[in-house]
Structures are given as C-alpha cells and as structure tokens.
Amino acid sequence: MTKLICQRILLKLSGEALMSDKGGSIDPEIVKRLASEVKELCDAGIQVGLVIGGGNILRGAEQVAESLTRVTGDQMGMLATVMNALAMQDALEYLGQPVRVMSALDINQVCENYIKRKAVRHLEKGRVVIFAAGTGNPFFTTDSAASLRAIEIGAELMIKATKVKGVYSADPETDSNATFYPELTYDEALDQRLSVMDTTALVLCRDNDLPMRVMNIFEQGAVMRLMQGEKIGSLIKR
Helix, strand or coil: CCCCCCCEEEEEECHHHHCCCCCCCCCHHHHHHHHHHHHHHHHCCCEEEEEECCCCCCCHHHHCECCECHHHHHHHHHHHHHHHHHHHHHHHHHCCCCEEEEECCCCCCCCEECCHHHHHHHHHCCCEEEEECCCCCCCCCHHHHHHHHHHHCCCCEEEEEECCCCEECCCCCCCCCCCEECEEEHHHHHHCCCCCCCHHHHHHHHHCCCCEEEEECCCCCHHHHHHCCCCCCEEEEC
16 A cells, blocks of 8 residues: 555635536535545545635625624634535535534534544544634634644645645736746745735744645545655645
C-alpha cells in the first residue's frame, strides 16, 4: 500500500463548490461526489476535518446595506455554512461514513457545539468533523475559521479546494498570461497580495508553520493522489 504523506488534514471547500451550473444553491449530486472523495480518504485511514463556506447561499459582507449591519450579515453567513454542513453530513452518512457537525454557534438542536478536545476525539475515532458557523464571530471569514480549526486540531496540512489548478499571479480565467506557482512561501503570497486566502488566514498558517496546498477539487481523485505523494496544485509553506 502506498505510504500516505499525512494522517490528519483540514479540507476547506468554498460554498460555491456545491452549486449547480443549472442554478440552485446546493446540488445533491455534487455534494454526493465530494462526499465520496472524503470517504475515500477516511477509508485509507486519513483523519479529515472539513470547513465549507456559505457563499452559495449567502455572503454576509455582500448583504450589508442601510438596514442591515455587517454583524447581522456575517451572522446570516454563518448560518449558511451550517446548512451546507448538514447537507454534507447527510451525504457522508448515506455512504456509511461516520460524521459530526460542530458549530461555533450554540445550536444544540441541530448539531454539537465546537469543543476542541471533542473534535480531536471524533477524528481519532474515524469520524469526519465538519466545522460550521465560522469562528462564531463577525468580521472573520471561513478561510480564517479553516486556518484556526486546522491549527487547533493539529492538522498536518490544510487543503484549499478551488476550481483552478492552484495559485496564479492573476485570475487564469480572465488573464491568459497569469503565472502558475507550484510552490511559494506565505510571505511571498502576502507581499504579492495573491488571491489565495484572506490575510488573517495566511498569517495564522505562517505563524503556526502549517503548510497549505491549493488545488482543483473538481479533478476527481486528486486529493487521494495528493495524499499518496503526487505533487498536485500549489504548495504554500513558511
């Protein structure tokens, strides 16, 4: 059996990854496919933490208007991530994969409260842990929440799942001259203001020496091949 490069990872998915091209905020078939990729990792013995954004349902910062404060908008966005987490939980359970949703907001009737020690115990027992509701605080993105949770649970690698190959100097979908970076440092990403994650998330990873791999989640089987040592996407490290 191929040796795995990590035993515990944090996978960050954007909410948009769950959307269908035909419309609708959550595509059950896409959720099922992503769930099958996560289950494949678990079957190989990898402990998986998962953070899903809420942009397919609502982006809090974009809802701010005269009658809606940033705090309220962000709280609405946190609830959107809980909805995505519950959808992924059902898809994983349908495949026979044990899973727990842990929320930074107190909503016991829907899922567990986030407690670091309980999260680690779930992982040790082979359960996927989906971290919902961001950090529980406004003004922090799910990117920052992913970095924070990855550090707290002792993940060896954070994977930022996107729809492009990895990190580029510009948006490759609009700039044909964009340069692809197979490897770079956090300081380089910050200095060049590359669109990887928000500054808080990058600094958290850099200061806690947590490597990040940015890759295309729509390439089927790519995450498993990455865990088996194949160089996929872009590696960002200290």
